[in-house]
Amino acid sequence: MRKIFSLAVILAFALSVPALAASSGGMPLSGPYPDGSRLTFATGGEQGEYYAFGSALAEMVSRKTATQVHIVASSGAMKNVEALYRNNAKLAFIQSDVGFYATRGTRLFSTKMDNFSTVAVLYPEPVQIVTLNPEITHVEHLRGKTVSVGQEGSGTYFNAVDILEAYGMDINTDINPVYESFGDSVEALKAGKIDAAIIVAGTPTPAVSELARAGKIFIVSLDDKHIMDLIAKHPYYGKVEIARSTYSTDENDVTVAVHSVVVARDDVKMEDVYNFMYGVFENADGLAKENARASYLTLKSAASYPAVPYHPGAVKYLGEKGILVSGKK
Numbered sequence: 001m002r003k004i005f006s007l008a009v010i011l012a013f014a015l016s017v018p019a020l021a022a023s024s025g026g027m028p029l030s031g032p033y034p035d036g037s038r039l040t041f042a043t044g045g046e047q048g049e050y051y052a053f054g055s056a057l058a059e060m061v062s063r064k065t066a067t068q069v070h071i072v073a074s075s076g077a078m079k080n081v082e083a084l085y086r087n088n089a090k091l092a093f094i095q096s097d098v099g100f101y102a103t104r105g106t107r108l109f110s111t112k113m114d115n116f117s118t119v120a121v122l123y124p125e126p127v128q129i130v131t132l133n134p135e136i137t138h139v140e141h142l143r144g145k146t147v148s149v150g151q152e153g154s155g156t157y158f159n160a161v162d163i164l165e166a167y168g169m170d171i172n173t174d175i176n177p178v179y180e181s182f183g184d185s186v187e188a189l190k191a192g193k194i195d196a197a198i199i200v201a202g203t204p205t206p207a208v209s210e211l212a213r214a215g216k217i218f219i220v221s222l223d224d225k226h227i228m229d230l231i232a233k234h235p236y237y238g239k240v241e242i243a244r245s246t247y248s249t250d251e252n253d254v255t256v257a258v259h260s261v262v263v264a265r266d267d268v269k270m271e272d273v274y275n276f277m278y279g280v281f282e283n284a285d286g287l288a289k290e291n292a293r294a295s296y297l298t299l300k301s302a303a304s305y306p307a308v309p310y311h312p313g314a315v316k317y318l319g320e321k322g323i324l325v326s327g328k329k
Contacts, residue, residue: 033067036068037067037068038070039067039272040091042079042084042089043071049202053122053293055071056290057276062279063279064278067275069091069276078108078154081094081099081102090268091262094260096236096260096307098155100307102114103307115267117263117309117314118308119273119313120280121303121305123260124202124259124260125201125202125257126201126240127163127200127257128200128203128219128255129142129219129255130198130211130219130220131189131196131217132218136195137220138221139167142169142175142195142196143174145196146178146194147198148184148189149179149198150181151180156200160177160198162233166229167226182199182201182205185197185199185207202293209247212247216248219249219255227254237256238304263311273311274313276313277302281299306326310327310328
């Protein structure tokens with residue numbers, strides 16, 4: 001009788017294992033997957049924040065999981081999308097607006113490049129309208145002024161187009177545009193060659209901080225009505241506030257931001273993207289000690305990018321945290 005009972009217990013347990021595995025999407029996990037691949041991660045220029053933050057993320061994921069992440073420098077989000085398309089990278093940093101353009105074949109892209117999926121949104125990159133002129137307090141005050149709008153055809157350039165259009169202005173006729181990098185824009189402001197510069201980057205932005213250390217600067221705020229209109233037309237933006245302590249301005253400044261996003265080629269294994277998410281978000285506190293950008297990491301923010309569907313590995317990780325996102329079909 002005892003043998004029959006033992007056999008029944010064994011059979012019951014055996015039948016329960018597939019059910020447990022199915023309920024967790026393949027296997028019940030209390031940690032990362034034990035097998036992983038080596039993934040190349042396209043970041044940004046070696047002196048930039050994408051490269052520095054990417055290094056911290058790659059090191060943490062490689063140390064905490066079986067997935068090994070190797071970073072490479074790049075010249076920005078557009079080139080990163082192209083690297084994914086050509087299979088020269090498996091993971092990449094992009095901006096939320098650039099992902100929107102790529103998957104729709106617009107603005108920066110003449111054809112659709114949609115062979116990638118979202119892994120996670122990481123941190124905001126505010127659109128900062130910077131000036132040394134205290135009389136420029138509203139976007140309308142840029143009319144007739146000389147304004148640096150980023151390098152021609154860049155993501156910053158199109159952010160400038162969007163904001164000016166929201167206020168009824170044309171970038172080519174209502175301002176005198178100049179096309180300069182962040183560093184060159186700061187030097188031009190110092191020299192009095194331009195009236196304002198539009199800079200899109202995580203805050204505090206080193207180039208803007210350098211300018212603020214040299215003297216008083218002003219960040220031009222956007223009003224709520226125009227922000228709502230802008231987001232309704234261009235859903236890759238979000239409303240953000242730049243604290244006055246950031247650049248020692250007189251008050252908190254309100255603007256919009258695009259966001260830095262990690263994306264992966266669709267052919268990256270589910271387990272590797274799951275491990276990337278696990279390595280980053282289970283160790284966010286440790287990352288924040290290494291890089292200030294990690295202080296922005298939250299699961300709610302990670303799941304906030306509807307423009308590009310999520311990779312199955314990200315869907316699984318976020319789902320286990322009770323967060324539902326739209327996955328790539």
